[in-house]
Amino acid sequence: MNRSGLENIAFLIVRRMRQPLLTLIAVYAVSILGLSLIPGRDADGNVWHMSLFHAFYFVSYMATTIGFGEIPYAFSDAQRMWVSLSLYASVIAWIYAFGTILALVQDRTFQDALAENRFARRIRKMREPFHLICGYGETGTALVKSLTDRGQHVVVIDIDEERTNVIQLQDLRDFVPALNGDAGVTQHLREAGLQHRSCAGIVALTNDNEANLKIAITSKLLNPGLKVICRADSQDVEENMASFGTDHIVDPFETFGNHLAVAFQAPCLYLLQSWLTGVIGSALSEPVYPPRDGHWIVCGYGRFGKAVCRRLAAEKIRVYVIEAHPEQTGQPESDFVHGRGTEAVTLQEAAIEGAAGLVAGTDNDANNLSIVMTARELNPDLFVVIRQNEHDNEDIITAVGADMIMHPSAIIANKIRVLLATPMLYEFASLALYEADSWSCELASRVSGLVRDQVPHIREWTIDAQQTPALHAHCSAGGEFSVGDLLRDPWQRYERLPAIVLLVRRDGDPVLLPDLETELGVGDRLLICGSGVAFTRITWTVSHAHTLEYVRTGVDRPQAWFWRYLKGRQEDQKK
Amino acid sequence: MNPEKVVFGFFIVLALTLNFGFFVGDIENPDHHHLYELYAVVVVNLIATVLKFGDRSQMGALLLATSLVAMLQLLAAAIVWALAEHVYGAGLTPVVTASIVSLSGGAMLANVISVILLIIETVMLRR
Numbered sequence: 001m002n003r004s005g006l007e008n009i010a011f012l013i014v015r016r017m018r019q020p021l022l023t024l025i026a027v028y029a030v031s032i033l034g035l036s037l038i039p040g041r042d043a044d045g046n047v048w049h050m051s052l053f054h055a056f057y058f059v060s061y062m063a064t065t066i067g068f069g070e071i072p073y074a075f076s077d078a079q080r081m082w083v084s085l086s087l088y089a090s091v092i093a094w095i096y097a098f099g100t101i102l103a104l105v106q107d108r109t110f111q112d113a114l115a116e117n118r119f120a121r122r123i124r125k126m127r128e129p130f131h132l133i134c135g136y137g138e139t140g141t142a143l144v145k146s147l148t149d150r151g152q153h154v155v156v157i158d159i160d161e162e163r164t165n166v167i168q169l170q171d172l173r174d175f176v177p178a179l180n181g182d183a184g185v186t187q188h189l190r191e192a193g194l195q196h197r198s199c200a201g202i203v204a205l206t207n208d209n210e211a212n213l214k215i216a217i218t219s220k221l222l223n224p225g226l227k228v229i230c231r232a233d234s235q236d237v238e239e240n241m242a243s244f245g246t247d248h249i250v251d252p253f254e255t256f257g258n259h260l261a262v263a264f265q266a267p268c269l270y271l272l273q274s275w276l277t278g279v280i281g282s283a284l285s286e287p288v289y290p291p292r293d294g295h296w297i298v299c300g301y302g303r304f305g306k307a308v309c310r311r312l313a314a315e316k317i318r319v320y321v322i323e324a325h326p327e328q329t330g331q332p333e334s335d336f337v338h339g340r341g342t343e344a345v346t347l348q349e350a351a352i353e354g355a356a357g358l359v360a361g362t363d364n365d366a367n368n369l370s371i372v373m374t375a376r377e378l379n380p381d382l383f384v385v386i387r388q389n390e391h392d393n394e395d396i397i398t399a400v401g402a403d404m405i406m407h408p409s410a411i412i413a414n415k416i417r418v419l420l421a422t423p424m425l426y427e428f429a430s431l432a433l434y435e436a437d438s439w440s441c442e443l444a445s446r447v448s449g450l451v452r453d454q455v456p457h458i459r460e461w462t463i464d465a466q467q468t469p470a471l472h473a474h475c476s477a478g479g480e481f482s483v484g485d486l487l488r489d490p491w492q493r494y495e496r497l498p499a500i501v502l503l504v505r506r507d508g509d510p511v512l513l514p515d516l517e518t519e520l521g522v523g524d525r526l527l528i529c530g531s532g533v534a535f536t537r538i539t540w541t542v543s544h545a546h547t548l549e550y551v552r553t554g555v556d557r558p559q560a561w562f563w564r565y566l567k568g569r570q571e572d573q574k575k
Numbered sequence: 576m577n578p579e580k581v582v583f584g585f586f587i588v589l590a591l592t593l594n595f596g597f598f599v600g601d602i603e604n605p606d607h608h609h610l611y612e613l614y615a616v617v618v619v620n621l622i623a624t625v626l627k628f629g630d631r632s633q634m635g636a637l638l639l640a641t642s643l644v645a646m647l648q649l650l651a652a653a654i655v656w657a658l659a660e661h662v663y664g665a666g667l668t669p670v671v672t673a674s675i676v677s678l679s680g681g682a683m684l685a686n687v688i689s690v691i692l693l694i695i696e697t698v699m700l701r702r
Contacts, residue, residue, distance in 0.1 A: 015629030
């Protein structure tokens with residue numbers, strides 16, 4: 001499928017070299033002919049004509065300016081004159097030819113063709129599962145970073161050359177092949193491994209809705225089994241994508257709206273979710289309790305404002321909307337104030353003194369900050385939600401100390417990372433919604449007991465020959481192994497590892513928080529959270545038969561032949 | 576009128592006519608086959624080959640193939656001549672002459688195919 005790239009290069013070289021080659025042939029032909037026609041004199045003074053063969057030999061070394069001298073006899077003056085002329089002509093012809101080759105090597109089209117070819121070859125050689133990310137903007141960067149941090153392989157396409165060049169300079173844990181090209185072009189998607197058998201999923205994150213749509217439809221047509229995740233910023237694009245079976249469509253505003261609703265209804269579950277989906281290495285976040293004792297003010301009635309207003313209305317909370325351009329965004333049904341919200345007058349019109357919450361949700365970070373600071377002066381006890389638009393403003397947004405921050409890129413990157421790396425976490429969250437919030441609170445306190453102040457590690461395990469070879473062999477042989485055994489420390493089996501099995505899925509039946517007696521079997525899928533150390537130890541248990549044996553029975557069997565032999569003799573003597 | 580086509584057609588036809596000129600005559604008689612004519616055939620064929628570079632069409636590929644065949648035959652003829660005349664010093668004996676001329680005859684056949692292809696292409700273009 002990538003032959004056309006190579007053919008292009010060969011074609012390009014041959015076509016460009018046509019003119020220089022013709023020049024060389026012409027110069028050689030005239031020089032050789034001239035030399036063989038001009039009479040010379042041999043050692044005895046007889047008239048002598050250089051044969052065509054000798055003329056070809058002489059011109060060959062003369063033209064490359066090697067010069068062995070006048071062979072076989074000293075030249076006559078007429079011959080010398082001709083040789084001087086053809087010497088300069090041939091040198092110029094060679095310079096022309098080399099110049100063309102060098103120019104070709106530096107040529108943009110040629111370089112691009114080479115780079116594309118190199119990229120395609122590298123992708124063909126990929127053996128481990130990888131995800132194809134289209135678009136390396138703010139979201140793409142965050143997603144690639146967090147995926148590579150978790151040891152997943154990634155391939156990137158971006159239309160902007162600066163962005164693809166910068167990938168190799170970033171401090172990523174894995175080498176990320178990057179193609180500079182339009183991801184909407186099928187050929188580029190193919191080269192990046194859309195139809196590769198190791199391609200595990202494709203993520204369309206470009207800032208162009210049309211391009212995302214094209215990527216999704218191309219992927220579904222060319223590789224129907226592939227997991228397709230798309231970013232969508234508008235309702236009709238979202239519906240369009242869903243119509244042909246896009247697996248996941250990520251709308252940052254709706255996603256945040258969901259978070260807000262969960263925070264209202266089940267604060268502990270929201271806390272638990274934010275811990276479990278958090279970026280590795282970040283600190284555990286504090287619980288938030290959005291207040292209901294008063295009305296909320298929403299500044300900015302764009303896509304974000306609308307999503308928030310819907311959720312607040314569902315919670316039966318009164319909302320004041322402040323919007324500067326209602327003719328563009330549409331008039332909200334709730335109480336409405338015309339203005340930007342950055343000045344005190346508008347906020348007072350929306351009765352800021354009695355308000356419980358404030359959402360600074362315009363698409364301008366400076367305005368959002370200004371809204372928050374003005375509002376806090378008027379009402380210091382406000383619960384504040386702020387929207388962050390630019391990644392660079394992270395520091396000042398954090399400094400203002402809002403209760404919730406909505407950063408679209410981070411929300412999308414986070415959600416997609418979870419979808420790709422630990423999809424069971426979503427299942428866990430939807431099952432947890434049916435439990436009382438006290439259940440979540442208890443679990444949250446258990447999780448915070450596992451890890452001191454950092455976000456817990458989370459991982460999915462399938463009991464199969466690749467991921468858990470020893471456990472798989474043990475279970476296939478009919479052996480018993482429970483969740484409690486899995487959480488034993490392989491260094492000291494009476495110690496319990498700081499980890500919790502959140503979910504076990506067997507034949508489509510999910511078991512939430514299985515107790516320690518639950519038996520495991522081949523094909524079970526586990527979702528485990530805990531500290532990093534716990535995962536290293538569990539990996540030992542499930543990968544090494546002897547560790548597994550010790551964890552299960554407490555007997556440390558000798559492994560080598562000699563020790564087994566000694567042990568056998570000891571036992572015989574005891575008898 | 577396309578000047579590129581004129582040059583292209585000129586060299587392909589010239590390659591055939593020169594080749595024919597060298598080929599006709601008594602096959603064993605070196606006097607009927609002038610060396611400079613062989614030289615001209617080689618040079619013109621080289622130029623025709625390079626002119627055919629970089630054409631992606633099916634016809635272009637076929638044209639290039641016939642030229643490469645002709646070049647192979649002609650270079651073989653030139654090497655036979657150089658070996659007989661210079662390396663072994665045997666001169667143009669009837670055997671040597673016959674082999675040089677028959678090699679050039681093979682090249683001529685390839686050149687004939689080239690010209691036929693050129694004519695076919697032109698006819699198809701007219702339609």
